[in-house]
Amino acid sequence: MYTLTSFIKEKWLEIAIIAIAIQLITNAFSIFLENKPVVIASAAIALLLVVAIVVSVSSIIQSKRRKIGEGKALSIKRKGVIFTIGFTSHLSNSPALKVIKTLRPQYCAFIGTQQTLESQVGKSIAKAANIGKDEYREKAVEPTNIREIKEDTEHLINWMLDQGLSLKDIVVDITSGTSIMSIAAHIASDERTVDTQYVYSEYKDNKPVPETQKALLVSKYER
Known part of the structure; x- marks a missing residue:
């Protein structure tokens, strides 16, 4: 729980931006697709997968720099x-x-x-x-x-x-x-x-x- 709280405190701005972006894009899809729930849900899931991939790639890049500042x-x-x-x-x-x-x-x-x-x-x-x-x-x-x-x-x-x-x-x-x-x-x-x-x-x-x-x-x- 402490780790999750620390993560939220450290990344609150990124989380807020992603949440707002998802909401805006979902609303846009809703208007464009004439409120078709199944299609909108599929688009939202696809968007979340894209976000997950971006976060994973970012983590991999950062992991290569973990030695910085460490006693190794x-x-x-x-x-x-x-x-x-x-x-x-x-x-x-x-x-x-x-x-x-x-x-x-x-x-x-x-x-x-x-x-x-x-x-x-x-x-x-x-x-x-x-x-x-x-x-x-x-x-x-x-x-x-x-x-x-x-x-x-x-x-x-x-x-x-x-x-x-x-x-x-x-x-x-x-x-x-x-x-x-x-x-x-x-x-x-x-x-x-x-x-x-x-x-x-x-x-x-x-x-x-x-x-x-x-x-x-x-x-x-x-x-």
């Missing part, structure tokens, strides 16, 4: 991961290392600032994950320059494609770094139809609590 991002096999990173992304309990240790990608790329580059954050992540120097790339960006971040993200996607990966093999992780970096990286991945993910964590003393980490799909492209 790390269950999808990836060969390449592009990260936006910050100063703590190399720590042992960081989302970046969790992603790499779970997915075990062949290639990684890191988008950070000049400061994170100088602090060797990306290099430290690669070393901790046993990723060879030819298997990762770093890009230092101006953290407020959306165009630069977007272009560098696209460049890193192209680099992974040059290594023989396909678009479905790649995911862009926008967990760390500045908000602008994450947004720009997502814009680039969206334009290239590359999946995007985000690792949610609860924090204690400014550090992520490992047991609370959940990788969410921000965008997922069916292929």
Whole structure:
């Protein structure tokens, strides 16, 4: 009963529109067919079947998008991961290392600032994950320059494609770094139809609590 009530509350406008449409069409049929009950009833049933088919198709389409927002991002096999990173992304309990240790990608790329580059954050992540120097790339960006971040993200996607990966093999992780970096990286991945993910964590003393980490799909492209 609760589910039905929730459905009605969520879809009340669609239900009202369909009900009004059915009533209007039925009235039109009634006038056109000179009030022949059997024919009118048949037309009404046919109309309801059409509505049912449309709803079913809509449900099928939506079911393909159910992974969006669910904590299943790390269950999808990836060969390449592009990260936006910050100063703590190399720590042992960081989302970046969790992603790499779970997915075990062949290639990684890191988008950070000049400061994170100088602090060797990306290099430290690669070393901790046993990723060879030819298997990762770093890009230092101006953290407020959306165009630069977007272009560098696209460049890193192209680099992974040059290594023989396909678009479905790649995911862009926008967990760390500045908000602008994450947004720009997502814009680039969206334009290239590359999946995007985000690792949610609860924090204690400014550090992520490992047991609370959940990788969410921000965008997922069916292929």
